Amino acid sequence: MGKKSTASGRRRLLALIGSIVLSAGLFYAQAATPPAHPPVAPQPAAAPSEAARAPVKAMPTEAELLAASAPVSSAAVTFALPAGVAPENGLQKHTIRVARAISVLFPEIKTIGGFRQDPLRWHPNGLAIDVMIPNHGSEEGIALGNQIAGYALANAKRWGVIHVIWRQGFYPGVGAPSWTADYGNETANHFDHIHIATNGGGYPSGDEEYFI
Template sequence: MGRHSAARTRQWPRLVLVAGVVSAATMFVVGADAAPHVTEAAPAVEPAPPSPAPQMHLMAAQPPAPPAPAPTLPHGVAKETGLQVNTILAARAVSATFPEILDIGGVRSDPLKWHPHGLAIDVMIPNARSAEGKALGDSVLAYVLDNAERFGLVHAIWRQTLYKPDGSKRMMASRGSDTADHYDHVHIATAGGGFPSEGQTYLR
């Protein structure tokens, strides 16, 4: 075999070795690409428990409370027989407001219409000539005039002076005595309003 043949023979094993190395490297690379890509899973997170639903406190509907009855005026010191409703109201209101009043006259005979028809009362003032008595009579007069519409007031007389709801007043001629001249009582005359029915009530 010539020198050239021997040289080719010596080179063959080197080629085989290089080819093998290249093949192995190729398989390693290809194998690496072909392997499945595994991603590490994130740790599971526990879901938060649901918030409890708000508690609905349902209250049973309560029926409205009945209105309180209107306060009524009790029977006062006046004898009410024969008096009309406005006059009774005035008598009861004066009794309730001025407990120091111990006597209120009502129906009696008289040449004028007021007392015989139940349209007037006489509020008797204790110790009427004293300073305290005069002050009490003045207070009763002021109270009646302040409530003129409520009482259906026509006029009031105190210490010889006649007063009307419109604020006017006039002196009366003397009749010769404290009673006749209204120095010992306040005379209160009303429009009447008719006679009371059975069970009639009078509001404060």
């Protein structure tokens, strides 16, 4: 395909996805700011108590609205994703696709972290990326983060997104959101970046092509 055709296809795709992102962001932004004293997120294996669930009672509804509000793009529309700003060494295939999509659709993002050593399994196993948000404390930065987090959640089932963490909120791909504990600083509390984890899909062989 020629350069003009590729550029035209990209603009059409960006326009389509942009409408999805903006629609999702309207619902997601309502849940962007955590309470002053957020509760500790329940353990995955245990059912949360009524007291722990009460402060975030509205969150599942907002997350459901987010997913329901995002239309599924036509299978006939495909766009090959070039390598983006995230280093892909050590990442699994589903994680690479999410990182590339965010790079294409959100050119404001200049830094995406990926593989690194960590006590938890997500980054060492190539299952997660950290999307760094410029001017993360500003209204514009928060809005951008909301859009990216909403975009990942809206595509959770299709892309194998397991969870998203943003501004101390823990949003599973399927299930009720909750607040994380206060870990003492902006980075640990995910105020300056969005953590997106996938189910991996296996390590690439080098011949893969990634599409949205």
